[in-house]
Amino acid sequence: MDVSAASGHNFTINLSILFAELPLLERPAAAAAAGFTAAELWWPFGAEHTPAEAELDALRKAFTDAGVQLTGLNFLDDLTKGAKGTLSVPAERERFRENIPVSIGLAESLGTKALNALVGNRVEGVAAAEQDALALENLVLAARAAHSIGAVVLIEALNKVDAPDYPLHTAAAACELVDRVNAASGLGNAKFLCDLYHLAVNGEDLPAVIEQYADKFGHVQIADFPGRNEPGTAGLDFEDLLARLTAAGYQGRIGLEYKPASGVSADSFDWLPRELRAAK
Template sequence: MIDVTAASQHAFPNGRATVNLSILFSELPLLERPAAAAAAGFTAAELWWPFGEEHTPAEAELDALRKAFTDAGVQLTGLNFLDDLTKGARGTVSVPAEKERFRENIAVSVSLAESLGTKALNALYGNRVEGVDPAEQDELALENLVLAARAAHGIGAILLIEALNKPESPDYPLVTAAAAVEIVDKVNAATGLGNAKFLADFYHLAKNGEDFAAVIDAYADRFGHVQIADNPGRNEPGTGDLDFEDLFARLAAAGYTGRVGLEYRPSAGVTADSFEWLPRELRAAN
């Protein structure tokens, strides 16, 4: 078990934890999860795209989600654009057949984010498609990411670009920090806005065998968000081999002051029992 209390004295981001309600509290219906997060002491949460394959959900569905967050007093800090995770996909940004769905979804996602004060929008790149030239996919991805970055900028938000891990996402092309940051830099060069950032998910980076110190040293200035889960298992910190005390200290030393997303599966299956590693006084935003 990690000593996060000791680490927090100089490193852990006090009050900056945000719980991913697409993977945590999944034993509950979606609309009950913000209240459950609040009951556990959290005031911030994030979501993968919460409407399955619906890229333009009915306004009643959107209103119900907004109400769930506002009634619970929980801030939605991060939201995925249409990701098609329910179909086993890893995003739609680079997939030619999903071009119109993704572009229609931009306005929906940005509107939902604006209504809840969400300042980070994540665009998963999408898997390679058999029979399609990767260069064609990359060209489409840049076009779509530029549109998404401009739309996010319009509400004062950042666009996140994430590396996943090769073992679990073999067809996803961004499986190193360097590959994801290269796309970040291309988007910023194309827009001139500077609001594209790297989503450093340290579970995925660990699965890829990347050196945390090297990633932080090289790219901390491009971090827009951090997510964590232990490895192996993708469970809560303290259940695997990762040194979170060292990770938090390195993030603090590098000047990272953003949110830390808890994106793990509870090892015992019950989310409320998976937070013992994080003292309650460190869960709520200041």
């Protein structure tokens, strides 16, 4: 597979799914050994407690010692329990808001300029309109906080197989919410996180999504479909998709958010020449 069309992009490796066979604090060094200089994370501390300063410092040290920049971070979430964000969940209102300065502080200390805000699953017994209003309110708070450090807030569509209760299953729905947040905040720093794998699961026309919404992209993530493994293991044409991103003017990062087919992360990067792994 020739990915030379992506030579103008910076790749970032998601260390919540890649090198997950290692303890969290060892993953930045493993990413560096594989040639990467940028990485991203889902919220790494669980949702049950606010991380102590010592935990935050240990994570900072792991990244700085490895020479790897944390380029993306999720706001409060606990994906291990099937949660898909907390912003629209009334019971999580205060917990999310208490997390904002923690996430922003960690991001600022590591030069992270993108924070992903998953809106949360539908809650039985709570009106969708009530949840949507809370999500918008919280997204505006998140956008303001991110703006204070020169960062963007990302809004993502997830796939309806793994996240059937998540309200954003299409690029159109996510981009509509991006526009609503920007209108409400007046800041313009809400962007679409275009995860090509999730959209492929949902049967979206990926070239059409790129053509129609590229100007709203704040980040792109990739995994092959089906399987969610590395590019070249299934049916997506990444030579074409990466070329289309370049042609559409997208100059942001490409996040590797896939499961290694072999189960060994270090063996899953042959498709990406080493010279393209380091951020420019």
